Structure formats: structure tokens, C-alpha cells
Amino acid sequence: MSATTVEYAEVPLLRRLLQRREAGVLGALVVLFLFMTFKSEYFLTEKNIFNVLRNMSTITIMAIGMTMIIVTGGIDLSIGATLALTSMLTARLMFQPGNIGGGTTFLTGFSPWLAVPTGLLAGVAIGLAIGLIITKLDVNPFITTLGMMSIARGMTYLTATSIKGAVAANIPVRNAFVQYIGIGKIGPVPVQVVIMLIMVAIFSLFIHYTVLGRQVYAVGSNAEAARLSGVNVDLVKIFVYTLTGFLCALAGLMNAGLVATAVTNAGVGAEMDVIAAVIIGGTSLSGGEGTIVGAVIGAAIMAVLKNAFVLLHLPIYLQTVSIGLVIILAVAIDGYRRRRAAA
Numbered sequence: 070m071s072a073t074t075v076e077y078a079e080v081p082l083l084r085r086l087l088q089r090r091e092a093g094v095l096g097a098l099v100v101l102f103l104f105m106t107f108k109s110e111y112f113l114t115e116k117n118i119f120n121v122l123r124n125m126s127t128i129t130i131m132a133i134g135m136t137m138i139i140v141t142g143g144i145d146l147s148i149g150a151t152l153a154l155t156s157m158l159t160a161r162l163m164f165q166p167g168n169i170g171g172g173t174t175f176l177t178g179f180s181p182w183l184a185v186p187t188g189l190l191a192g193v194a195i196g197l198a199i200g201l202i203i204t205k206l207d208v209n210p211f212i213t214t215l216g217m218m219s220i221a222r223g224m225t226y227l228t229a230t231s232i233k234g235a236v237a238a239n240i241p242v243r244n245a246f247v248q249y250i251g252i253g254k255i256g257p258v259p260v261q262v263v264i265m266l267i268m269v270a271i272f273s274l275f276i277h278y279t280v281l282g283r284q285v286y287a288v289g290s291n292a293e294a295a296r297l298s299g300v301n302v303d304l305v306k307i308f309v310y311t312l313t314g315f316l317c318a319l320a321g322l323m324n325a326g327l328v329a330t331a332v333t334n335a336g337v338g339a340e341m342d343v344i345a346a347v348i349i350g351g352t353s354l355s356g357g358e359g360t361i362v363g364a365v366i367g368a369a370i371m372a373v374l375k376n377a378f379v380l381l382h383l384p385i386y387l388q389t390v391s392i393g394l395v396i397i398l399a400v401a402i403d404g405y406r407r408r409r410a411a412a
Contacts, residue, residue: 091350091351091360091362091363091366094349094350094351094363094366094367094370095366097370098366098369098370098373101370101373101374101377102373105373105376105377105380108377108380108381109377109380109381111380112376112377112380115257117376117380119257119258119259119262120376121369121372121373121376122259122262122265122372123259123261123262123327124372124375124376125265125368125369125371125372126259126261126262126264126265126323127152127261127320127323127324127339128320128339128342128343128346128368128371128372129265129268129269129346129364129365129368130264130265130268130316130319130320130323131148131152131313131316131317131320131339131343132343132346132347132350132361132364132365132367132368133268133269133272133316133361133364134148134196134309134312134313134314134315134316134317135148135313135343135344135347135364136347136350136352136359136360136361136363136364137272137276137285137309137312137313138210138309138310138313139289139344139347139348139352139353139354139356139359140285140286140289140352140356140357140358140359141285141288141289141305141306141309141356142288142289142292142355142356142357143203143210143306143309143310143356144210144211144214144344145199145210145214145310145313145340146211146214146215146217146218146340147195147199147214147215147217147218147221147340148313148317148336148339148340148343149218149335149336149337149338149339149340150217150218150219150220150221150222150225150336151192151195151196151217151221151314151317151318151321151336152317152318152320152321152324152335152336152339153221153222153225153321153332153333153334153335153336153337154191154195154221154222154224154225154228154321155188155189155191155192155195155317155318155321155322156188156318156321156322156324156325156331156335157225157228157229157240157331157332157333157335158187158188158191158228159184159185159187159188159242159247159321159322159325159331160240160241160242160325160330160331161228161229161240161331162179162183162184162187162188163179163181163184163242163243163244163247164240164241181244181246181247185246185247185322188318188321188322189315189318189319189322190318191318192314192315192316192317192318192319192321193311193314193315193318194314195217195221195314195317196310196311196312196313196314196315196317197307197310197311197314198217199213199214199217199310199314200306200307200308200309200310200311201307203306203310204302204303204306204307205303218340225333225335226333229331229333239330239331239332239333240330240331241329241330242325242326242329242330242331243329247322247325247326248326248329249326250264250322250323250326251323251324251325251326251327251328251329252326252327252329261323261327264319264323268316268319269361269362269365272361273360273361273362276360276361281305281308284300284305285305285309286357286358287300288300288302288305288306288356289356289357289358290356290357291357317336321335321336324336341392341396342371342392344396345367345371345392345395345396345399346364346367346368346370346371347359347363347364347367348367348396348399348400348403349366349367349370349371349395349396349399350362350363350364350365350366350367350368351363351367351403352364353403354400354403355403370395371392374388374391374392374395375388
């Protein structure tokens with residue numbers, strides 16, 4: 070094959086790569102990265118980069134599940150409350166009576182090797198319940214997860230304080246294993262970052278190279294056509310919500326280990342950050358389109374933005390406003406792309 074032939078063969082591939090949704094988002098991340106490199110001498114330090122990666126790890130892990138949910142045409146507003154409930158349940162189970170003044174015997178004194186799996190299974194149960202309500206009772210995903218958000222948040226308060234409210238809302242997590250997940254390192258790399266990378270690799274391969282993963286896209290593109298072709302649409306939807314519940318519980322465990330405490334307000338507003346990361350990463354709210362890699366890039370943009378506000382000493386309200394503006398802009402761009410594609 071001649072050099073000219075090779076050159077022409079490479080051009081379409083490059084064009085295809087540049088036309089991918091992730092290309093534009095990655096370009097924005099690079100620009101933001103370069104801007105912060107010149108604006109702050111602390112940005113490119115090893116400590117700060119690992120802090121950014123650690124801060125985006127829990128959002129990224131939940132964004133994996135949210136990407137699959139939105140690809141199927143759904144939404145989950147309960148992820149922050151699920152994170153809070155599962156981490157609080159794990160902490161409560163490991164709590165030793167008497168460690169805090171006025172201790173109680175309500176769900177306490179369990180082995181960490183029982184408490185941690187129980188917390189993870191609680192996340193699975195919440196996701197499974199959401200999936201069953203949506204598919205079997207035919208309740209809108211927005212309404213279902215909005216209701217579950219309130220239920221899970223209320224159960225978090227109950228788990229923290231017991232019915233008599235005998236214990237403080239914050240329960241310490243002193244288990245070495247849980248703390249290692251939160252603050253441990255493998256070499257210079259935080260364990261949270263390693264877990265994030267493993268989850269991203271596993272589920273990126275899953276969604277692209279397994280039958281069930283491809284069915285996620287089929288359901289989001291056209292649920293009725295997928296059903297007629299033999300896809301169990303209800304099972305696919307139940308799976309993505311159940312998986313997301315598990316990932317939220319994992320993120321909750323990591324968060325509790327990081328601060329060595331389970332708090333009742335953990336995960337407040339996390340749904341906004343996760344949905345923003347997924348949408349910024351190119352996942353369409355109409356369903357059928359989106360990648361986990363795109364969600365990772367979106368989460369990175371969110372993390373760098375938040376880090377920038379800290380390093381540049383900008384007021385907190387600008388951070389909240391900017392996230393809202395970014396979400397609106399991302400959705401507007403998605404709508405424009407769809408109209409252009411349909412024209």
C-alpha cells in the first residue's frame with residue numbers, strides 16, 4: 070500500500086474521531102486545563118491533580134450508572150439520597166455503643182465484613198425497587214426517583230438518630246478498611262482514583278461489547294422496536310437502576326471513608342453534579358446516545374471547574390451558577406445537534 074493510500078485511509082478515521090461528541094468536550098477540558106495551568110502555579114502540582122481526581126471519583130462512579138439510565142431514556146434523582154442512606158447504614162452497623170454520649174443499641178456492633186456488604190446490598194435494593202416501580206407499576210422515572218429521594222433521605226435521618234433520636238446525626242467511621250478506601254494510596258495514587266478507573270474500564274467494555282450493554286442502547290433508541298426484536302425491555306431498565314444503586318452505595322462507602330464519618334447531608338446536590346457530568350459528556354436526554362468515557366470527561370470538567378473556583382478565590386455562588394449554565398448550554402447543544410441530524 071502506498072503512502073498516499075495510507076494518508077487517504079487515515080483522513081476519514083480522523084474526521085470520525087473529531088465528529089464524536091466526546092471530541093468537543095475533551096477539547097474544552099484541554100482548554101480549561103491549559104487556562105488553569107497559566108492562572109495558578111498550584112494547579113499542576115501532583116497534590117492538586119490527585120485532589121481533583123479524588124474529588125471527581127465518586128461523581129464519576131455514579132455517572133457510570135446515570136449514563137446507562139439516561140441512555141435508556143430514564144433519569145434518577147435519588148442517587149444522592151441513596152449514597153447518604155447506604156453510607157449511614159454501614160456506619161450504623163459498625164457503630165459501637167458508648168462511643169458517643171447517650172449511645173444506643175439500635176443496629177450496632179456488627180462486624181465490618183457484614184456491615185459493608187449490607188450497605189452495598191441496600192443500594193442494590195433501592196435501585197431494584199426503583200426499577201420495579203418504573204417497569205411493573207408504569208410510574209414515570211422522574212416521579213419514582215423524586216419520591217425515592219425523599220424516602221431515602223428520611224430513612225437516612227432515621228438510621229442516624231433512631232426513632233428516639235438518641236445519637237448525633239454524624240456517626241464516626243473508624244474501621245481501617247473503610248478508611249483505606251477513602252484515604253488510602255497505592256503508591257502515589259489515591260485508592261479512590263484506582264477504584265474509579267477500574268469501574269470505568271469494566272463498564273465501558275460492558276456497555277460496548279456485551280449483549281446486555283448493546284441492549285441498553287437499543288432500548289433508548291426505540292423501546293418498542295427493541296421489544297419486537299426480542300429484547301426484554303423491562304429487564305434492561307431494572308438492571309440499569311439496580312446497577313446505579315450499587316454504584317451509589319460504593320460511592321457512599323468511599324465518601325464515608327474519606328471523611329471518616331457518615332453524615333445525614335451526604336450527597337445533597339450530587340444528582341445535579343452527576344447529571345451535569347453525564348450531559349456535558351454528550352449523553353442525550355432523549356436516550357439512545359452517550360458513552361461512559363464522555364461522562365468521565367464531563368466529570369473531569371466539573372472537578373476542574375470547582376478546583377478553579379478554589380484556586381482563584383472566586384465566590385461560591387458563581388460555582389453554582391456556572392454549573393447551571395453549563396447544564397443548559399449542554400442540553401441546548403444536544404438539541405441543536407439533533408435538529409441538524411434530522412434536517
